[in-house]
Amino acid sequence: MKNVAGFALTVSALFLAVVSVFIQAPALFYMGTALFATIGACNFQAYLSVRGLRFERVAPGSAQLGDVVTVEITVWSERKLRRPLITVLDRLPQRLKVNRLSPSLPIAPAYDLPVRTQYQFEAARRGVYRWKGVTAVGTDALGLVTKTKDYETDPAEITVLPRPIPVTVDMPLAAGWGISEAESGQTRGAGIEPRGIREYSTGDSLRHVHWRSSARAGRLLVKEFEAGTHAAAAFVLPRRQGSDIGPGPMSSLDLMCGHAAFLADRLLRQGARVEFPALEVAGRSVSTHEREAEILELLARIHADTNVSIGSDAVASLERLTPGSVVFVMTALPEDDLVGAIGALSQRGITTVALLYDARQFDPKSAATACDPAYIASIQGAGAHVEVMEASEGS
Template sequence: MNDMERIRRSRFPVSAFPRFRQFNLPVLTGDAVAVAVLAALLLFIAVNLQAGWVYAVDALLIGLLAVASLSAGLGIRGLTVERTMPHEAFEGDAVPVTFRILLRRGRRYFITLHDAFPGLRPGTARFPVCDARSPAAQSYQTVALRRGVFTAQTVEAHSSGLAGLFIFRRRVRAPGALTVFPRYAVLEEFRVPGRTGPDAASVPRPDRAGLEVAGVREFRDGDSLRHVHWRSTARRGTLVVREFEHEAAEAVALLIDTRIEPYGADPSGLAFEDLVRAAASIAHAVTRSGRPVQLIGARGTQVSTTEAGWSQALHWLARVQLHGALSPLEVYRSAVAPGTPVVVCSADTDVPAAFAQRGIPVAAVLVDAASYGDRGDSGDSSGEMVLEALGIPLALLRRGAEVGACLASLSR
C-alpha cells in the first residue's frame, strides 16, 4: 500500500459511508435504452424546430425514465424477507422454499427474489404486488443436488419498478439452513464380516416384547409405537423407544477412508460421494436389523466416531468430507477394540489387505476412482485379485453402476 492510498483510507474510511456501501447502480433494460435514445432524438428535433408539442412529448419520455428509475430504486428499500424451508432432505428430493415479504409501509411492485442456496438448484420467486397491510408469500420448488450441511444468510432482491425499464439489485437478509443426506439403496441382507450363523446376517427383525427393559434407543423402522418412551422423546425432540435386553446387539463398525490421496484420479469428487452412498446403504441395512452402527473416519489428525441409529448416522454421513490426515489403520486402532470386525470403504485396495494381514475380520467397499476421471478408464485390477485371494468380501463401485447392485456381492 503506497502513501497516497494510506492517507486516502485514513481520511475517508469505508465504514464512514454505510449507505454508500449498500448503493447499487441500476441496470438498464433494452426498453430503457430505446426510450432514452428516443428522448434524446426528440430533444434534438425540438431544439431545431422549436416545436412546443415536441418538447412536451420529450418531457413525457424523460419523466417516464425518472419515474421508472425512482420506483425501481425505492422498490427494494425497507424490505424484510422471511424464508421457510425444510431442515432436512435427501439427495434428489424436491425441496419447497417459501418467501414472505413484509413492508413497513406502502406498496411495492414487480419484485423478484433470486435464490442461490448452496446445495440446491437455483430458483426465483416473483411478487407482482407487495402491500404493507398483508404480507405477500410466494413459493418455488427446487431439488437437493448434493449432500452436506448448508446455510445461507441472504437472498438477492430485484426490483423493476412500475415500468420495468430499470432493475435495481440488493442483498436482503433471509437466513436458512438445510442438511442434505446421501441417497441410499435398500439392501435385502447384509452379512457382517467375521460372523457366522444367525449373527452373520443383518435382516429386518420383527418386533419383540415381554423381556426386561435394558434402556432406551432411537426409533427404528419396524418398532412398535407401544414401546415409545414419551418422556425421553420430548426431551430429545426425536422418537425414542424402550430397548429390551435381547436387542442390545453389538455395533457394526463402518470405517470411511477420508484421505484425499486415494481419490486423486477423480477430480470431480463423485467417487467419494458414491462411497458415502454405499456407506449409507450399509448403515440402513444394519440399523434396520436392530443393530447400531459405529461410523468411523478422520477429520484432520482427529478421529471422528459415533455409535448411532439411522437418524444420527445420516447426520454423520452428511458431514463427512475428505479432510483426513490419518491412515485407516490408525483410525481403527484409535476408535475400536482390537479384532473388532469392520467394513472399510476406500479407493485404496491396500487398505483392506492391511486389515486382513493383521487378522482383523474385514469386508471392503472399494470405489474405482479412475473410472470417474476424465477418460473414464478402469484402474488396475490386480489389487482386487489380491483381496479375492485373501477371502475378503468385496463390493466394487464404478461410475454409472447402481450402488445397491454393487453392494449385493457382500451378501453372497
C-alpha cells in the same frame, strides 16, 4: 426485455431532442423532454421499490437427496410506500446443487404488513449448506426500469441427507457371530436388554408386540432387544484429501455414502449394532429409527478434506470393536496402509469387507484405481473379503 424497452425509450427521447434542435421544432422538443421525465420517474419508482425492506426466511432443517424443498420468505416494508411488484431472489450457496429451481412469486410489500412468497428446488447433492442474504428485484409501474438491492438476513442452514442406494453385498461369516445371522434376522430380538420400539415387520414374533404403543400409534409396534450375539458392524469411508473422485452430484464418496446408508439400515433392522468410528464418539443406545437418522446425518457431513488415511481410520476402529465384528471399508483408490490395517483387524478376530470402487468410472483420467488386480490380490492376501462395486449401482 424490460431493460431493452427502457433503453429504446431513452434513445428515442434523445433522438427527438436532437432532431428538435436541428429543425427548431418546439413540439418535438417538448415530446422528448416528456419522455426524459417519464424515464426519470420510472427510475425513481424502481429505485424506491427495493428500498426499506426487511426479510425473514424459513427453510427446512433437513431434506433427503432428491426431495423437493420449499423455502418461504416473508417481506416487510419499513416505509409507507405504494410499491409495484417485486421479486425476491435467495442467494443460495454455489456448493448447493439444485434441480428444477422455481422462481419466487412476485409480491407487493405493504407497510407494517408481512407478505409471504416462496420458491422450491430439488436438492441434488448431500451436505450441510449455510447461506444468508437475498436480492430484491423491483421495477416501475410500466416495467421499463429494473433495480436490484442486496439484503442480509439471518443465516439459514439445511442438511441434505443421502438417499440409501440399494446394493448387493455377499456377507462372509465373521468369527464369534455369523454375519449371515444378521442377514436372516436371527439375531434380532434374541437378547434380553430392551433396545427400543420399531414398526412390525414380517417374521417378528407376536409375543414381542408392544400393545400399548401399538394402540396409540394405530399400527403394530414391536419391542427390540440387544442382539444376544453382540452383532456389530462398522463402516470406514475415505476422508483424505484427494480420495473423493469425480465431480458431483455423484462422486465416488457420494455413491459410497448411499451404499453405506443402505447397508447400515439393513443391518440395523436385523438387530446389529452399527458404528462409524471415524465420524462419531461412542453414543448412547437409541432406537433403530433414531440411529438411522443419526447415520444419515453423519453421512451428510463427511467430506474428503483431512490428512487422515483410510488405513489409519480402520486401525482406530479397533478400540471400539470386539472380536467377531465386521468392518466395511470403502475406497476408490489404492491406499498403501490399508493392507496393514486389514491384517491388524484380522489378528483381533475382526472381519474386513473391502468394497472397492473403480476410480476411472468416476474420472477416466485417474492414474490409479482400487480395482487394480494387484491391489485386489494384496487386500485379499491380508484377509479381507473383497467386493468390486460398480458406479452404475445407483449413479
